[in-house]
Amino acid sequence: MLTEERLIRADFARRANEIIRSIDEGRAQFGLSEALTQTWEQFVLAEPDVELRRFSEVIADARRQATTQRQLDDDREQLHHGHLNHEQLVERGHHYELLRYQACVYNHLLRGTIELHAEQFSRAQLLAWLTSASQGVHAWALGEITGATSEIALHAALTGMPELEGLRYGTVEEDLQGYDFVAYWQGALVTIDAKTGLYHPLTERKHGHRHLEISVPRESIAEFHLTRRGLDILRHEVRQALHAAPGTGVHASHSHYRFHPGRTVKY
Secondary structure, eight states, X not given: OOOGGGOOHHHHXXXXXXXXXXXXXXXXXXXXXXXXXXXHIIIIITOOOHHHHHHHHHHHTHHHHHHHHHHHHHHHHHHHSSOOOHHHHHHXXXXXXXXXXXXXXXXXXXXXXXXXXXXGSOHHHHHHHHHHHTTSOHHHHHHHHHHHHHHHHHHHHHHTOTTEEEEEEOOHHHHHTTOSEEEEETTEEEEEEEEESOOOXXXXXXXXXXXXXXXXXXXXXXXXXXXXXXXXXXHHHHHHHHHXXXXXXXXXXXXXXXXXXXXXXXX
């Protein structure tokens, strides 16, 4: 049995390729649904090593999660186009929340796997594995990795801010409310959501407490590491948002900064 100390790059690459090959070969023989079931049983349920089992779950569940994301997009469109009656809205709403929960659990699993084993595979490798295992849904794979990496990067920045007490990742339930992180600032609860893309930081009141939405620029991350420049920028924007009046956007722009390759901060 593999132990955590013995897991190396070759183990992850071998396991990812085994899962992808199992899905492809099983699909040709039995169809995709049966191939996914057999692959899950062989490489997840039957795997004794905890960390390798978690990694196997990330790869083996890629197709189902990509399908879940498509269904979420469909549900969102149906819920907002105004053509459903009350019963249909309720039914579709329940389905949407169930899918959101499944997607959130997977996001936490992927993020944890990257945090624990980022030295054992590159971003490009992980992207290729998830794309192949999801049957070619590259946009989904890219979005999942980008989102998870942004959360990890912001966590690295927040960890070095002594004014934030009791900092922790949000639970799945808190994440579903829009909270990637929970902490206390000046004795009061503050929640923080990591956003991808480029826009002004947002500070507002949600559920009676301060809530921040912080953009994590793609240029601030190299592979799975936050650059020193990115670290400084994120901490600057979090502090700016914390001191802004709730309910107002913070008019800071990343265009004030120039990103450049440099020393990285491992997290």
